[in-house]
Amino acid sequence: MIQEKQILNIEKIRADFPILSRQVNGKPLVYFDNGATSQKPQEVIDVIDRYYQNENSNIHRGIHTLSQEATTAYEEARLVVQKFINAKHEHEMIFTSGTTGGINLVASSFGKKFLNKGDEVIISTMEHHSNIVPWQMICEEKGAVLKVVPINDKGEFLMEEYDKLLSENTKIVAVTHVSNTLGTINPVKEIIQKAHQKGAYVLIDGAQAVPHTKVDVQELDCDFYAFSGHKMLGPTGVGILYGKEEVLNQLPPYQGGGDMIKTVTFEKTTYNELPHKFEAGTPNIVGGLGLAAAIQYMNEVGIENIEAYEHELLSYATVQIKKIERIRIIGEATQKASVLSFVVDGTHPSDIGMIIDKLGVAIRTGHHCTEPLMNRFNIPGTARASFSFYNTKEEIDVFIQAVERAVKMLR
Amino acid sequence: MNSIKEIQEEIVEEFAMFDEWMDKYEHIIELGKELPLIEEQYKTDENLIKGCQSRVWLHAEMQDDNIVFTADSDAIITKGIIALMIRTFSNQTPKDIAEANVDFIDKIGLKEHLSPTRSNGLLSMVKQIKMYAIAFSVQSNS
Numbered sequence: 001m002i003q004e005k006q007i008l009n010i011e012k013i014r015a016d017f018p019i020l021s022r023q024v025n026g027k028p029l030v031y032f033d034n035g036a037t038s039q040k041p042q043e044v045i046d047v048i049d050r051y052y053q054n055e056n057s058n059i060h061r062g063i064h065t066l067s068q069e070a071t072t073a074y075e076e077a078r079l080v081v082q083k084f085i086n087a088k089h090e091h092e093m094i095f096t097s098g099t100t101g102g103i104n105l106v107a108s109s110f111g112k113k114f115l116n117k118g119d120e121v122i123i124s125t126m127e128h129h130s131n132i133v134p135w136q137m138i139c140e141e142k143g144a145v146l147k148v149v150p151i152n153d154k155g156e157f158l159m160e161e162y163d164k165l166l167s168e169n170t171k172i173v174a175v176t177h178v179s180n181t182l183g184t185i186n187p188v189k190e191i192i193q194k195a196h197q198k199g200a201y202v203l204i205d206g207a208q209a210v211p212h213t214k215v216d217v218q219e220l221d222c223d224f225y226a227f228s229g230h231k232m233l234g235p236t237g238v239g240i241l242y243g244k245e246e247v248l249n250q251l252p253p254y255q256g257g258g259d260m261i262k263t264v265t266f267e268k269t270t271y272n273e274l275p276h277k278f279e280a281g282t283p284n285i286v287g288g289l290g291l292a293a294a295i296q297y298m299n300e301v302g303i304e305n306i307e308a309y310e311h312e313l314l315s316y317a318t319v320q321i322k323k324i325e326r327i328r329i330i331g332e333a334t335q336k337a338s339v340l341s342f343v344v345d346g347t348h349p350s351d352i353g354m355i356i357d358k359l360g361v362a363i364r365t366g367h368h369c370t371e372p373l374m375n376r377f378n379i380p381g382t383a384r385a386s387f388s389f390y391n392t393k394e395e396i397d398v399f400i401q402a403v404e405r406a407v408k409m410l411r
Numbered sequence: 412m413n414s415i416k417e418i419q420e421e422i423v424e425e426f427a428m429f430d431e432w433m434d435k436y437e438h439i440i441e442l443g444k445e446l447p448l449i450e451e452q453y454k455t456d457e458n459l460i461k462g463c464q465s466r467v468w469l470h471a472e473m474q475d476d477n478i479v480f481t482a483d484s485d486a487i488i489t490k491g492i493i494a495l496m497i498r499t500f501s502n503q504t505p506k507d508i509a510e511a512n513v514d515f516i517d518k519i520g521l522k523e524h525l526s527p528t529r530s531n532g533l534l535s536m537v538k539q540i541k542m543y544a545i546a547f548s549v550q551s552n553s
Contacts, residue, residue: 025432348486350464351440355488358432366464380466380485409433409440410487 007309008301013390016041016297020390027360030395030402035180035339035386036364037230038211040294044233047293051286058282060259074285077292078275081240084295085225086216091274092248094241095283099207100130102226102241103174105278106203109251110172111138114201120169122200124149124157124186125376126179129369131205135174144171151376155182155331162191170200177209181368181384182331183314183339185213192222201247207231211388212310212337214303223247229287234294238287241278248274255280306389310338313387317396324404330382338387341368344403347410349383355406361399415507418499419515426519435520439491446494449481460532460539465489467532471543477502478547480540484532492516492524492533500540505551508544513537 014020017039022029031039057066059074075090082090096102115121121135125148139146147170149162157175166173173195177188192202203224209215211232217225224247229238243251253260253271257280262270271277298306317340321327326345343349353365366381367374374381385399413421429435449458453470460467465486471478480501484490499515500508516522524533 348465350486351488353464355436358436381464409437 007305007312008389010390010392013301014392016043017390018042018045024360024362025358028398030361030391030398032385032387032391032395032399033362033364034211034388034391035208035231035368035384037236038233038388039390040233040235040290041297043297044235044290044293047289048235048286051289056286059285060276070285074283074288077288080292080295084299085210085240085242086218087242088218089245092242092245094243094248094275094278095288096226096239096241097237097284098228098230098239099205099226100228100239102224102239103131103203103205104134105241105254106172106174106224106226106243106251107134107138109254109278110201111142111144113251114171115139115142115144117143118169119144119171120147120165120167121145122147122149122162122165122170122173122175122195124175125151126155126157126182126184126370126373127174127176128180128205128207129371130207131174131176131203132372145169148372149175151184151373154333155179155184156333157184157186157191159187159190163194166194166198166200168198170195170198172201172203174203174205176205176207177215178206178212178337178339179331179370179373180208180339181341181370181373181382182333183336183341183386184331184333185209185335185337187335188222189220192220196221208337208339211298213307217242229291229294232291232294233297234291235284235287238284238291240291245274248278253277253280257281259283301389309389310387313391313393313396314338314340316393317385317387317399320396320400321403324400324407330377330379339384340386341382341384343379343382344407347407349381351410352383352403352406355409356399356402359398359402359405361402363399412502415499415503415511419513419518422495422498422515423518432520436488439495439521440487441491442494443484443487443489443491446483446490449483453481454483460535465532467493467536469536469539471540471547473547473551474502476504476551478505478508478543480543482536489524489533492521493536496533496536496540505544505548509541509548 019039055070057070059071078090078093081093121139135146147165150158178185188204195202201223204222206225206227210227223244225242227240230236260272260277260280262272328343330341349365353363364384449468449470454468458468458470465484467484469482471480480497482493484493
């Protein structure tokens with residue numbers, strides 16, 4: 001306990017998140033569904049509120065003061081994100097609707113430009129449906145082939161199998177940085193290097209990584225990196241697609257509309273420059289501002305502190321949950337983020353989820369949008385607790401007791 | 412045989428004695444454990460109603476003038492609620508089932524289990540029961 005207070009002042013942090021003080025089913029809320037979405041600090045809520053109260057106006061096209069102010073604020077938000085992931089240029093930050101939006105953009109635009117019949121796209125067994133289906137769609141359209149890197153029983157990416165799949169035919173590799181179901185942290189730097197040696201591009205799904213660990217896109221040297229605002233204290237409906245300037249410039253636009261054009265005639269339209277070329281239509285302006293506020297909050301807490309503290313929570317929870325009889329942790333990678341997926345033999349995850357919800361504990365149950373991964377483990381789903389830096393060991397105790405009670409009822 | 416309405420009233424009365432959610436859930440779990448409701452041969456993909464959270468199998472056949480439902484689920488709470496559904500709808504005429512109003516789930520405080528967000532297959536199951544009723548009544552009329 002003493003040690004954890006040294007890393008972060010949790011009491012103070014918790015006070016910044018209004019929702020954490022509410023009750024659910026008559027019990028204090030224990031929110032362990034951070035993998036699905038994180039809660040929002042007052043700063044982010046205030047930015048959203050203030051925007052609609054005082055600042056609302058459309059960006060990039062207004063002559064009036066409000067529009068100019070909104071444009072400046074939105075473009076400043078882009079700079080905040082750029083700095084956060086250490087991108088080389090601000091125009092390499094494409095505002096999207098979220099990770100799914102970013103991956104679909106790349107699959108579609110990259111696919112149109114680079115994929116031909118017989119080309120190969122590599123993903124892994126642990127991908128979220130968002131990093132499977134867009135590739136299936138474009139592969140089908142282009143006659144390309146989707147290859148899948150298997151994992152071991154601990155839920156780790158099999159590098160030697162990846163080596164075998166990589167070839168001159170590989171055009172792009174799309175893998176997750178952190179598995180939403182298993183918590184596995186993939187060795188993405190090595191994955192990227194190896195792909196580049198074969199001349200393939202790489203997209204990293206960073207939805208579960210950016211909220212929990214320092215991401216430096218230049219150091220990783222990835223070609224694309226996609227993530228969501230709402231999993232990292234920001235609002236829903238906004239995300240970022242990072243892309244290297246030289247790669248993005250080669251891609252055709254994703255959607256047509258306002259803001260993405262330079263000039264339009266009925267004969268020919270010329271497209272705007274980066275990043276606007278990929279940002280058709282009025283964007284989620286307040287989402288962008290909220291995301292920047294979320295990043296500023298994370299910066300103040302310190303991403304290294306967040307990572308260290310969450311690691312402590314995960315270690316504690318892992319030890320505690322193993323005390324429950326016939327429990328099986330799904331995902332035991334050596335490198336893991338704060339995700340604890342489990343099944344209890346003789347019970348169904350959804351039953352556990354429903355009962356502990358009555359005790360105020362929010363977790364996720366089901367296949368977590370990773371059906372192929374569930375098939376790999378031959379289970380219908382898991383119960384998943386995912387921690388954030390505003391959670392505590394006391395909450396983990398409540399959660400463990402709740403699971404114990406549920407298991408007792410169910411057996 | 413009691414009518415669908417009477418059975419639903421019975422269930423509501425039965426659940427009225429539970430004050431605590433815990434007792435209510437324990438009762439449902441017991442109901443769930445008392446089954447199997449379906450013969451293994453009917454646990455086919457055709458009879459599968461796939462929810463995001465849990466799976467439900469539903470089989471229907473005509474016996475004399477009534478539809479007999481058998482069902483199962485891999486999740487025990489869902490299975491307990493299914494047991495209540497079967498009690499309500501099985502051995503009733505297609506016409507009565509098609510016209511029935513399902514309100515006992517709401518009345519016993521388990522409404523959330525029939526919400527689309529639960530995605531446990533129960534809502535689809537109710538729809539499927541009604542579909543069978545309509546299909547069988549068309550058959551018997553023709």
